[in-house]
Amino acid sequence: MTQTKIAVIGGSGIYDIDGLESAEWVTVETPWGAPSDQILTGSLDGVGMAFLPRHGRGHVHSPTEVPYRANIDALKRLGVTDVISVSACGSFRENMAPGDFVIVDQFIDRTFAREKSFFGTGCVAHVSVAHPTCPRLSDACETAGKAAGITVHRGGTYLAMEGPQFSSLAESKMYREHWGCDVIGMTNMPEAKLAREAELCYASVAMVTDYDSWHPDHGEVDVTSIIATLTGNAEKGRSLVKGLPALLGAERAPCPHGCDRALEFAILTAPDKRDPALLAKLDAVAARVL
Ligand SMILES: CSC[C@H]1O[C@H](OP(=O)(O)O)[C@H](O)[C@@H]1O
Numbered sequence: 615m616t617q618t619k620i621a622v623i624g625g626s627g628i629y630d631i632d633g634l635e636s637a638e639w640v641t642v643e644t645p646w647g648a649p650s651d652q653i654l655t656g657s658l659d660g661v662g663m664a665f666l667p668r669h670g671r672g673h674v675h676s677p678t679e680v681p682y683r684a685n686i687d688a689l690k691r692l693g694v695t696d697v698i699s700v701s702a703c704g705s706f707r708e709n710m711a712p713g714d715f716v717i718v719d720q721f722i723d724r725t726f727a728r729e730k731s732f733f734g735t736g737c738v739a740h741v742s743v744a745h746p747t748c749p750r751l752s753d754a755c756e757t758a759g760k761a762a763g764i765t766v767h768r769g770g771t772y773l774a775m776e777g778p779q780f781s782s783l784a785e786s787k788m789y790r791e792h793w794g795c796d797v798i799g800m801t802n803m804p805e806a807k808l809a810r811e812a813e814l815c816y817a818s819v820a821m822v823t824d825y826d827s828w829h830p831d832h833g834e835v836d837v838t839s840i841i842a843t844l845t846g847n848a849e850k851g852r853s854l855v856k857g858l859p860a861l862l863g864a865e866r867a868p869c870p871h872g873c874d875r876a877l878e879f880a881i882l883t884a885p886d887k888r889d890p891a892l893l894a895k896l897d898a899v900a901a902r903v904l
């Protein structure tokens with residue numbers, strides 16, 4: 615058994631969380647550069663917690679420029695076991711209305727200007743992301759969300775776009791009608807892939823803020839109305855987070871879905887061909903197998 619430590623990565627409009635005991639903003643340095651901001655650490659109901667504002671306090675990093683590798687490495691370095699992303703998203707489904715939460719379970723990654731792996735020349739690894747989110751952690755998010763009175767949809771495909779501009783009408787219709795996507799955002803990739811490489815359980819709580827641009831009865835997406843919807847729902851997100859420690863417990867059994875063992879057979883580079891400099895950078899994310 616290991617100790618549970620829950621991290622929340624807060625998206626647009628969510629720059630801190632309240633209610634943590636012994637709360638303290640800490641600076642974490644990583645071989646991948648600085649994370650988005652300091653990380654708020656503390657505990658809730660006897661369970662270790664960490665909160666990282668994805669875009670930094672004051673919203674300084676664009677979706678392309680979020681330091682995804684540093685963020686995941688920093689959480690791993692702090693001993694985090696479970697990562698919950700709380701994000702704003704647009705909806706492609708009439709029944710996934712603004713104010714609803716979607717526990718995402720699949721992604722289509724259309725991002726193209728981001729570093730997507732901790733591995734590379736000198737230490738090549740291939741992990742599976744067939745099921746990129748953790749069902750055990752997603753169960754807890756669903757239960758906590760419903761207990762908080764939130765309309766929660768379990769399962770959904772998230773289209774990760776590069777941004778920062780929103781989609782054209784043609785793109786929006788293609789993602790919805792032909793690609794079967796349910797929601798759209800700009801940040802869950804490569805975050806989910808990197809969490810898997812770092813052997814962290816990852817769940818995505820996508821908070822619907824708008825209908826993207828496909829909906830004939832709604833206008834174009836704009837940031838002001840997105841933030842207004844998000845701010846109105848921030849309390850719901852906080853309630854969901856507060857329910858998680860009791861559901862997950864302080865002691866943690868191995869993940870039944872294998873998230874915490876994702877690197878077990880993933881590294882292909884022969885031991886004598888590995889690059890010491892890259893191995894040094896992998897001291898947190900791949901310590902278990904190197
Ligand atoms: C504020 S509108 C677009 C912006 O909001 C979402 O951010 P996050 O996923 O961090 O909540 C979306 O992905 C875009 O980055």
Ligand SMILES: Nc1ncnc2[nH]cnc12
Binds near residue numbers: 798
């Ligand atoms: N419609 C949308 N497209 C991309 N990212 C979003 N974040 C919130 N709404 C969005």
